[in-house]
Amino acid sequence: MxxxxxxxxxxxxxxxxxxxxxxxxxxPFGVAPNYLINGNLYTIPMAIEESSxxxxxxxxxxxWLIRGGFKAKVISTTKIGQVHFMYHGSFETLKRxxxxxxxxxxxxxxxxxxxxxxxxxxxxDIELKDxxxxxxxxxxxxxxxxxxxxxxxxxxxxxxxxxAKTFRTEAQQxxxxxxxxxxxxxxxxxxxxxxxxxLVRAEVSCKVEDLNEDITISPKEFAEKFIQAVNIAxxxxxxxxxxxxxxxxxxDAVVLATGNDFRAVEAxxxxxxxxxxxxxxLTHAKVENDIFTFWIEIPLALGTVGGLTxxxxxxxxxxxxxxxPNAKELMQIVAVAGLAQNFAALGSLITTxxxxxxxxxxxxxxxxxxxxxxxxKITLVEYFKTNVVTHNAVVDALENLRS
Ligand code: MEV
Numbered sequence: 001m002x003x004x005x006x007x008x009x010x011x012x013x014x015x016x017x018x019x020x021x022x023x024x025x026x027x028p029f030g031v032a033p034n035y036l037i038n039g040n041l042y043t044i045p046m047a048i049e050e051s052s053x054x055x056x057x058x059x060x061x062x063x064w065l066i067r068g069g070f071k072a073k074v075i076s077t078t079k080i081g082q083v084h085f086m087y088h089g090s091f092e093t094l095k096r097x098x099x100x101x102x103x104x105x106x107x108x109x110x111x112x113x114x115x116x117x118x119x120x121x122x123x124x125d126i127e128l129k130d131x132x133x134x135x136x137x138x139x140x141x142x143x144x145x146x147x148x149x150x151x152x153x154x155x156x157x158x159x160x161x162x163x164a165k166t167f168r169t170e171a172q173q174x175x176x177x178x179x180x181x182x183x184x185x186x187x188x189x190x191x192x193x194x195x196x197x198x199l200v201r202a203e204v205s206c207k208v209e210d211l212n213e214d215i216t217i218s219p220k221e222f223a224e225k226f227i228q229a230v231n232i233a234x235x236x237x238x239x240x241x242x243x244x245x246x247x248x249x250x251x252d253a254v255v256l257a258t259g260n261d262f263r264a265v266e267a268x269x270x271x272x273x274x275x276x277x278x279x280x281x282l283t284h285a286k287v288e289n290d291i292f293t294f295w296i297e298i299p300l301a302l303g304t305v306g307g308l309t310x311x312x313x314x315x316x317x318x319x320x321x322x323x324x325p326n327a328k329e330l331m332q333i334v335a336v337a338g339l340a341q342n343f344a345a346l347g348s349l350i351t352t353x354x355x356x357x358x359x360x361x362x363x364x365x366x367x368x369x370x371x372x373x374x375x376x377k378i379t380l381v382e383y384f385k386t387n388v389v390t391h392n393a394v395v396d397a398l399e400n401l402r403s
Pocket of ligand 1: 078246247345346354
């Protein structure tokens with residue numbers, strides 16, 4: 001099959017990422033240049049199937065390149081894992097047992113944590129949580145981790161499974177327990193993809209008068225409409241979901257290109273967007289003293305070591321293109337990609353509308369669907385520079401050309 005790689009070793013590498021591989025599945029791998037982030041210039045790699053995302057990313061990067069660029073900073077980097085268990089007995093006794101066993105829980109994981117500690121990470125704390133208000137007999141070991149440049153899923157889950165084993169086994173010997181209390185039932189041990197304390201902020205700002213790229217709208221009106229659009233996403237969940245989807249166009253594309261787990265990122269980001277009980281915008285905007293500021297705060301658990309990072313050749317290339325960033329730098333780059341994507345989307349929505357740009361990019365997809373040859377493509381791209389792109393218009397124009 002033509003999607004197999006002719007290099008057998010390379011193909012085998014891909015086959016073995018998963019089970020029952022029957023082929024490779026290609027996505028375009030593109031780049032968005034001109035990203036000035038904290039004074040450093042980046043070309044951002046993106047893997048994505050949706051046309052116009054890279055065009056939007058590149059447009060936003062160029063806009064901000066001459067207006068001071070993006071500023072980004074990591075606010076926090078810790079992650080949570082939980083051992084969920086059932087216990088029926090005195091909470092006071094359980095607390096005593098927990099305080100007694102906690103040093104051993106940590107000690108027993110030393111073979112796993114040794115390397116991570118050398119890199120500056122490890123287990124930060126373990127707490128006992130009483131969840132019996134939610135479910136009778138339900139408690140948690142709630143552990144906080146620092147995983148440095150690794151996404152850390154395997155590290156966290158291995159630590160948790162060891163905590164669970166020690167916690168259950170040693171309960172048999174604990175003298176304070178009644179016989180029935182010794183029977184601690186472990187339900188499961190797993191990291192949480194909700195990472196509100198693995199948070200990054202990215203921001204752009206400029207004088208309102210410098211929002212002057214679009215001649216059809218004054219800078220002041222652009223700022224006003226832009227802020228209205230963000231405010232709407234802040235208060236209106238239907239709009240917020242689409243607004244954030246646009247942000248994730250940028251985020252996911254970089255997360256995927258750099259071999260990170262986009263499902264984990266998606267789950268964590270949307271949970272964060274609903275953290276106050278109502279789904280809301282991840283970005284915010286304001287004008288103060290004639291300065292327009294637009295920013296994002298987003299939880300991102302990312303790794304630049306481990307996982308696919310040193311296996312998949314294109315992930316290696318993506319990280320090389322970014323100058324082999326550490327996890328904190330990658331968090332900043334990804335947050336910027338999300339912010340930039342949102343800036344471009346809102347910029348279009350409040351001016352020309354989104355379809356103009358979208359349909360231009362979509363033109364090539366339609367032409368490919370109808371197997372247009374190179375000459376037909378050149379002719380029709382030229383034709384649609386001055387005509388409105390719709391699916392039917394493209395099909396008609398192609399038919400005209402062919403007849
Ligand atoms: C399309 O993929 C993304 C947008 O809908 C985002 C938005 O509406 O803000 C354009």
